Amino acid sequence: MPSFATITAALALTATVVAGPVERRKAFSVEQVHKKIFAKNGAAATVKTLRKYGKPVPENLLKAAEIGPNDQILTTLASSGSDPAIPGDAYDSLYLSPVTIGTTNPTTVNLDFDTGSGDLWVFSSLQASAQLSGHDYYKVDSSKKISGATWKISYGDGSGASGTVYADKVVVGGVTATTQAVEAATSVSSQFSSDTDTDGLLGLSFSTLNTVRPTPQKTFFDTVKSSLASPLFAANLKYHAAGTYDFGYIDSTKYTGAITYVKVDTSQGWWQFSFSGYSVGTGATVSSSINGIADTGTTLIYLPTAVVKAYYAKVSGATNSATYGGYVFSCSATLPDFNLVLNGVKQRVPGKYINYSPVQTGSSTCYGGIQSNEGIGISIFGDIFLKSKYVIFDGASTPRIGFADQ
Ligand SMILES: C[C@@H](SC(=N)N)c1ccc(Cl)cc1
Numbered sequence: 319m320p321s322f323a324t325i326t327a328a329l330a331l332t333a334t335v336v337a338g339p340v341e342r343r344k345a346f347s348v349e350q351v352h353k354k355i356f357a358k359n360g361a362a363a364t365v366k367t368l369r370k371y372g373k374p375v376p377e378n379l380l381k382a383a384e385i386g387p388n389d390q391i392l393t394t395l396a397s398s399g400s401d402p403a404i405p406g407d408a409y410d411s412l413y414l415s416p417v418t419i420g421t422t423n424p425t426t427v428n429l430d431f432d433t434g435s436g437d438l439w440v441f442s443s444l445q446a447s448a449q450l451s452g453h454d455y456y457k458v459d460s461s462k463k464i465s466g467a468t469w470k471i472s473y474g475d476g477s478g479a480s481g482t483v484y485a486d487k488v489v490v491g492g493v494t495a496t497t498q499a500v501e502a503a504t505s506v507s508s509q510f511s512s513d514t515d516t517d518g519l520l521g522l523s524f525s526t527l528n529t530v531r532p533t534p535q536k537t538f539f540d541t542v543k544s545s546l547a548s549p550l551f552a553a554n555l556k557y558h559a560a561g562t563y564d565f566g567y568i569d570s571t572k573y574t575g576a577i578t579y580v581k582v583d584t585s586q587g588w589w590q591f592s593f594s595g596y597s598v599g600t601g602a603t604v605s606s607s608i609n610g611i612a613d614t615g616t617t618l619i620y621l622p623t624a625v626v627k628a629y630y631a632k633v634s635g636a637t638n639s640a641t642y643g644g645y646v647f648s649c650s651a652t653l654p655d656f657n658l659v660l661n662g663v664k665q666r667v668p669g670k671y672i673n674y675s676p677v678q679t680g681s682s683t684c685y686g687g688i689q690s691n692e693g694i695g696i697s698i699f700g701d702i703f704l705k706s707k708y709v710i711f712d713g714a715s716t717p718r719i720g721f722a723d724q
């Protein structure tokens with residue numbers, strides 16, 4: 319008789335049910351349906367299985383399954399899914415993922431999944447048509463409007479947007495949030511109206527950063543978290559290539575070696591933690607506590623000035639340019655690797671990832687992927703760092719973040 323855990327795990331994961339102990343029936347799998355039915359707990363699932371094979375159901379199991387008076391057994395198949403993360407341009411300035419929004423008139427939009435903010439907002443039919451050209455957008459369903467709710471967000475780079483709020487269906491990589499706060503834009507800043515690839519953002523920070531007022535709303539992850547096979551998502555961003563965001567499971571084919579976990583400080587609403595040191599190329603490790611956030615919505619790495627100086631001291635010809643607002647160097651420069659130490663484990667950023675892009679199209683001067691965090695007040699471990707890793711954002715009761723090499 320497979321163990322309780324085995325049955326529950328099997329049901330939760332794939333709905334492949336291994337038959338009861340007596341007759342050796344062959345295992346079979348049923349197509350996993352997302353959330354068509356609702357389980358109270360594993361016991362209910364086990365009751366269902368035992369009944370399916372005409373087995374006696376122990377009294378304690380029935381109690382545990384809290385079977386209702388009409389003996390209705392409701393079982394949920396936990397959900398999980400994977401959505402592509404596609405570079406928005408040749409330099410991985412941002413990554414875009416398809417998301418389907420709406421019930422009556424569903425549309426697929428391309429959103430920037432952003433662990434640095436907590437709003438799911440999207441270009442919408444409420445905007446002037448001139449702002450919509452080149453964009454996919456959410457056709458608002460007025461029957462789903464959240465009365466009196468508004469939002470207004472501004473980002474570190476000075477961009478921003480604002481609008482009203484709807485409770486509608488959102489599907490990300492097969493994972494469905496039946497009722498998700500969808501923040502419909504009525505106005506967006508020039509950075510967004512001119513970037514016709516980005517139809518909005520899907521915030522994956524903690525929901526405390528959500529800007530909806532008077533009642534802050536949940537992020538997509540918080541909405542679906544309890545129905546996921548595991549309460550986590552993983553970012554598998556890649557260098558100049560499409561990666562994925564995985565929800566509800568860790569994909570062991572996407573990383574090598576061990577995952578290094580560290581607890582996160584959620585007090586500012588971010589996935590915030592500290593590295594204990596750094597090294598440049600094959601140089602010695604410098605002990606230095608570097609506190610910052612894992613931020614898929616920020617392109618570059620922003621670190622304390624002393625660390626940045628130590629890095630570019632090893633790049634011949636690098637200068638801190640007032641003209642371009644940061645460290646630049648010849649596009650043909652050889653860049654050393656950069657390592658950040660976490661729990662004694664070196665997290666490596668390949669040197670070539672630190673050549674972000676030419677300062678202007680066709681220029682032979684390139685802009686560094688590591689820059690100073692001066693003026694930000696915190697370090698930001700953005701895409702340049704994240705794209706060499708498989709990063710697990712674990713939303714368990716004690717949230718933590720994990721890093722493994724891709
Ligand atoms: C947290 C990110 S913005 C985001 N990921 N939504 C950030 C904050 C401040 C500065 Cl200066 C630059 C970037």
Ligand SMILES: C[C@@H](SC(=N)N)c1ccc(Cl)cc1
Pocket residue numbers: 412430432473474475477509510513516615616617
């Ligand atoms: C997440 C914010 S700001 C940031 N990346 N630090 C953002 C993303 C995309 C655009 Cl097009 C403009 C702003």
